[in-house]
Amino acid sequence: MDFLLSGVAACGACLFTNPLEVVKTRMQLQGELRSRGSYRVHYRNVFHAFYTIGRVEGLAGLQRGLAPGLAYQFVMNGIRLGSYAVIESCGYTSTADGRVSTFRSTVAGAAAGVAGGVTGSPIYLGMVHAMVAICREHGFRGLWRGSFAAVPRTSVGSASQLTSFATVKELVVDLQVFPKDSLLVALSAGMVTSVVVVFAMTPFDVVSTRLYNQPVDPSGKGLLYRGYVDCFSKTMRTEGLMGLYKGLGASYFRLGPHTILSLFFWDELRKLYQNHK
DSSP states (O other): OHHHHHHHHHHHHHHHHHHHHHHHHHHHHTTTTOOTTSSOOSOSSHHHHHHHHHHHHHHHHHTTTHHHHHHHHHHHHHHHHHHHHHHHHTTTTBOTTSOBOHHHHHHHHHHHHHHHHHHHHHHHTOOHHHHHHHHHHHOGGGGGTTHHHHHHHHHHHHHHHHHHHHHHHHHHHHTTSSOTTOHHHHHHHHHHHHHHHHHHHHHHHHHHHHHHHSOBOTTSOBSSOSSHHHHHHHHHHHHOHHHHTTTHHHHHHHHHHHHHHHHHHHHHHHHHHHHHO
């Protein structure tokens, strides 16, 4: 049941944040491996990107990829959050006195992130018809092209997200900022967590996005990057540190609300289930 509730919570968040994912991806791919000033800027900022995509492609353009996005969120976050929930319910993320253990939560969050990221990788590449085409052209292993990039991305993102969420939620209750059973406890913890996640995850998100979207040769080998480290170093060398934080605003506008909503829905669904079990 933990896995089902986690998947439903992530899908609920995805419905609201998919347009932000479209904008984030477009901005991260803009000017790829080009130095500043040497390429045409189609999207000046997040709001301009929204306006441009909406004007040129309409509402459908802003909700492009919604179906695979929902499938990916259900599988990836269902496994990631579900695995962490099972680990947490067994008491492995707490100290002997019942407090949140930062170290244990980080390890558990990272492990859950790896499990979810690797499992969801084929769905990230496309739905059934696309998966069939990928298998036909690049073989079964092609479904996991770029999945190695998802491992550091999802492990870092999951560890920072779940650890900070548990820690901040505990702190809010200890300080009696809101009543223990208030909806505002999870909501406020999610808001703080969203900032932590975006700064920790954006460089890995940029690399992952570029690895997934790079052109490949007939054998499925990437034409722009040899691997994760190569993509990271080329981006740093060509575009500087800010290249790894390209689309930071778009990343927050996507990851921030998605983090807040998914953790809020996840926490409330788990409480609802426990109260009616």
